[in-house]
Amino acid sequence: MTEHVAGDKLLGMINSRGGKDADYTDEVFGTVNSTDPLSIWISQDLPSVSEDFLELTTEARGLTIEVELPVSGGDASGDKTDDDKTEKDDESKGQVAKGNIEVFAPLAPGDKVRMLRVKQGQRFIVLGRA
Known part of the structure; x- marks a missing residue:
């Protein structure tokens, strides 16, 4: 019975957070269009994201x-x-x-990537290949 009460409490906390969905971090997936300059396509609703809005982890940048x-x-x-x-x-x-x-091999065109959308969609942290 305690688990159900704890779950209800957590759901209540999540629902009471306020703000819009865009105010929070989301996991998104994309496809690398080009690497020079870096450009990643996310969805039809959002045009390709240029390198000005991308931050790369070591795994995404490549490491030799x-x-x-x-x-x-x-x-x-x-x-x-x-x-x-x-x-x-x-x-x-x-x-x-x-x-x-x-x-880690650097990203290449056609690679599927996993990213975090942060700062109300103004920045994307590219975590690595999906």
């Missing part, structure tokens, strides 16, 4: 990191043979493999 890994001697499985131990160890000391890893 540079990594460095030490290289050690051995065969493809990583096991060292007796013959290779000293020769390959000497060759690989101080060697480092460098490269970039793409953690």
